[in-house]
Amino acid sequence: MKRLYILWGVLAGAATLQAQEPEKTEAQLDRTVVVENLYNPDIMNANKISITPTLEEPQIPKKQIEYDTATKPSARFGFDPMNSFGQLPQLPDAKRGYLRLGYGNRGNADARLSYRFDLGERDEVKANVAFRGMDGEVDLPAGIKPEEWDARSYRTGADADWTHRFDSFRLKVNADGENQVFNTIWGTHRHNLMGGLRATLATEDDKASIRWNAGMGLQYGAQMHAPLAGGNRGKAAETLVRTHAEAIGDINGQSRVFLGVQMDNFFNKGLGKDYTSLQLNPAFLTGLEAWKLRLGMHVDFQFGMGKKLQVAPDVMGAYTLAKGYELYVQATGGRRINDFRTLNRLSAYTPVYIGAENTYTQLDGRFGLKAAPLNELEVEAYAGYGIVKDELFGTPDGLVQDDGNTLYAGATARYAWKDFFTTQASLQWNHWDSDVLELCPTLCPELAFRLMADVQPIDGLHITLNYDYEHRTRSKGMARADAVNNLGLKAGYDLLPNLTVYMQGDNLLNQKYWQSILHPAQGLNVLAGVSVGF
Numbered sequence: 001m002k003r004l005y006i007l008w009g010v011l012a013g014a015a016t017l018q019a020q021e022p023e024k025t026e027a028q029l030d031r032t033v034v035v036e037n038l039y040n041p042d043i044m045n046a047n048k049i050s051i052t053p054t055l056e057e058p059q060i061p062k063k064q065i066e067y068d069t070a071t072k073p074s075a076r077f078g079f080d081p082m083n084s085f086g087q088l089p090q091l092p093d094a095k096r097g098y099l100r101l102g103y104g105n106r107g108n109a110d111a112r113l114s115y116r117f118d119l120g121e122r123d124e125v126k127a128n129v130a131f132r133g134m135d136g137e138v139d140l141p142a143g144i145k146p147e148e149w150d151a152r153s154y155r156t157g158a159d160a161d162w163t164h165r166f167d168s169f170r171l172k173v174n175a176d177g178e179n180q181v182f183n184t185i186w187g188t189h190r191h192n193l194m195g196g197l198r199a200t201l202a203t204e205d206d207k208a209s210i211r212w213n214a215g216m217g218l219q220y221g222a223q224m225h226a227p228l229a230g231g232n233r234g235k236a237a238e239t240l241v242r243t244h245a246e247a248i249g250d251i252n253g254q255s256r257v258f259l260g261v262q263m264d265n266f267f268n269k270g271l272g273k274d275y276t277s278l279q280l281n282p283a284f285l286t287g288l289e290a291w292k293l294r295l296g297m298h299v300d301f302q303f304g305m306g307k308k309l310q311v312a313p314d315v316m317g318a319y320t321l322a323k324g325y326e327l328y329v330q331a332t333g334g335r336r337i338n339d340f341r342t343l344n345r346l347s348a349y350t351p352v353y354i355g356a357e358n359t360y361t362q363l364d365g366r367f368g369l370k371a372a373p374l375n376e377l378e379v380e381a382y383a384g385y386g387i388v389k390d391e392l393f394g395t396p397d398g399l400v401q402d403d404g405n406t407l408y409a410g411a412t413a414r415y416a417w418k419d420f421f422t423t424q425a426s427l428q429w430n431h432w433d434s435d436v437l438e439l440c441p442t443l444c445p446e447l448a449f450r451l452m453a454d455v456q457p458i459d460g461l462h463i464t465l466n467y468d469y470e471h472r473t474r475s476k477g478m479a480r481a482d483a484v485n486n487l488g489l490k491a492g493y494d495l496l497p498n499l500t501v502y503m504q505g506d507n508l509l510n511q512k513y514w515q516s517i518l519h520p521a522q523g524l525n526v527l528a529g530v531s532v533g534f
Helices: 008-012 227-232 340-346
Strands: 097-104 109-118 123-139 148-165 169-183 189-203 210-224 236-250 255-269 275-287 291-303 309-322 325-336 359-374 377-395 398-417 421-433 445-455 461-472 484-496 499-506 514-516 525-533
Touching: 189 340, 210 340, 275 309, 275 325, 291 325, 309 359, 340 377
Parallel strands: none
Antiparallel strands: 097 109, 097 525, 109 123, 123 148, 148 169, 169 189, 189 210, 210 236, 236 255, 255 275, 275 291, 291 309, 309 325, 325 359, 359 377, 377 398, 398 421, 421 445, 445 461, 461 484, 484 499, 499 525
8 A cells, every 4th residue: 555645743743643542432534535536426537538428317497596505614725616605707697797805713814806808709708816814723633732723824816718719619718826825733834836727629519410629738736845855945846738639429319429538748846757648538329218328438548657558437328217217327437637736636735745646446336316306306316336546545644545445325315496495415325445444544434414505585685504424434443533513604695786795604513623634624613704796
């Protein structure tokens, strides 16, 4: 088994962990940054070739306006897009500009500025600037010394998109950058930089017999003061050149063929080797009204590091039992590139190990039933088994990479009643099998439950309740990591057509647990602010 990240106590040499005593009861365990593709099979292929056609799913009417329902402290390093609390700027009736400002306890601050420029019928430019940060005391989970952490984290990012429409094609150019400055629980300083530039050309007519898109991009990521890169003045950097192309063509009214290609060229400085990854995904799709079938495979090559050739299935079948009821079975897999951004998204607090083996799902076999018995109700029940090589496991002390298998089962439900009330819930059980479980406690969820309820009791008032619970997996002979037990509440009121005031609270139960690797959750925290459209 490969240990990608050594315990911070060894790296920093400045503090020690108190050994956790084995639990006397079935305590709960917390997940941190484990790879989503094991415990959330819906997105197992999210980081592979991007536009593999998917089977149609039972649909129910969705709310016309969506609100940010994620429960995250402002300083959490989860580098997904920062959604607005009020109406999303891209709605047809939204203003071109959007400004959000918020401030809370522990110095939590949140700001975002967005603007959409229309440069005629063929050109459009969107630009965003965002800031998120905090500065305050955070209580550490049991067994960690010192017991409090003087936490500071600041994240500043900007991105811009330019779209130009030709007669038959559409060109999109995107640029982004991000600066992350923060300290660790040991008091050491971290500074991460990321940036990228991408261009994609695609067919404009979505009904053409052959649709395609192709593009090329450059991504850069660097960690200053990287403990594992002392020979390069403490800096580890990665440059990634990505080329991709996807095409789908109609054979007749019932059948199509698809081909996806993605090539990644890595150039590393400080850690890791230069290498090239090539992914191929051919598939054949066919079906009638009652059934649909996809027959394909993933053929993945790698030159310069690790596995040379890996193969995985890409097969799915679905049968409509009755209107709104669909039975499906699938066998999928493929490569997930563990580049700088992927590792940073898992945990910015861990010293980046550039050159980690890419994770490969040899098989994710799954079957399930999707149903929409009512226009307002959508449910799904599923079970499956995953076999993964070089999986990334989160522990309280760092990332560990090893092979792992997972047996899982779960269910999801969503109910929406007009624009007044929406609720959705998910429950998933996982049984993990890996040598990692014999060495250290992990943040893998054994049982994960999510609940969201959104209500609009009166015109202009929106209230959202979130609850997340994760009972983490027991390691052999070791205590479980504390469970995630997070209750959040958000409320916003439209004072004027383009002015919203809001307040949000997170960890209202004031629980202590590892939110992600080496990153304990804040205690009870609140933030209030305004959002303005202009």
